[in-house]
Amino acid sequence: MRPQGNQLRLVVGSDAAGREYRNALASDLRANPLVATVVDIGSDDRARRPYPEVAFAAGQLIAGGQVDRALLVCHTGLGMAIAANKVQGIRAVTAHDSLSVRVSVLSNNAQVLAFGQGIIGLALARRLAAEWLTYRFEATSSAAVKIEAIHAFEDQRFPAATTPDQPR
Numbered sequence: 001m002r003p004q005g006n007q008l009r010l011v012v013g014s015d016a017a018g019r020e021y022r023n024a025l026a027s028d029l030r031a032n033p034l035v036a037t038v039v040d041i042g043s044d045d046r047a048r049r050p051y052p053e054v055a056f057a058a059g060q061l062i063a064g065g066q067v068d069r070a071l072l073v074c075h076t077g078l079g080m081a082i083a084a085n086k087v088q089g090i091r092a093v094t095a096h097d098s099l100s101v102r103v104s105v106l107s108n109n110a111q112v113l114a115f116g117q118g119i120i121g122l123a124l125a126r127r128l129a130a131e132w133l134t135y136r137f138e139a140t141s142s143a144a145v146k147i148e149a150i151h152a153f154e155d156q157r158f159p160a161a162t163t164p165d166q167p168r
């Protein structure tokens with residue numbers, strides 16, 4: 001489906017430890033009017049794909065422009081974020097509170113949000129996911145220069161502004 005207005009194209013994924021929340025969140029997201037599409041990349045219990053494989057696949061869908069954001073679930077949310085951050089151009093966070101979810105988009109322009117099924121209750125995960133959909137990064141915000149600094153470092157452009165002060 002073609003996105004309308006401010007609708008988002010999403011990918012959801014989990015390892016076996018996050019499967020229950022992934023299924024519940026995917027169903028919520030599909031019913032949310034701020035969502036155009038939800039691609040579910042698994043994994044199911046039989047596949048038992050380890051979290052890095054799922055995170056890399058989700059990150060590559062974003063980097064390739066097929067989707068806008070990813071919602072990933074593992075036991076803690078930590079491994080998913082670490083692995084997704086290895087994909088060029090991806091900014092992934094683990095966040096389990098409203099402020100962090102908000103800042104992850106408005107300041108960090110993170111495209112990936114990772115939850116830990118073993119860390120928060122399902123009701124909170126659902127609420128945070130719904131809040132997350134309402135935020136959009138503003139390219140004109142003062143945060144944009146910091147995102148550009150992250151990209152420059154990733155691309156090994158090392159702008160002077162990011163080099164540490166020399167000891168006197």
Ligand SMILES: O=C(CO)[C@H](O)COP(=O)(O)O
Pocket residue numbers: 015017018050051074075076077078079080
């Ligand atoms: O939480 C996880 C990684 O951060 C994952 O669900 C469990 O990790 P594993 O036991 O190393 O697969």
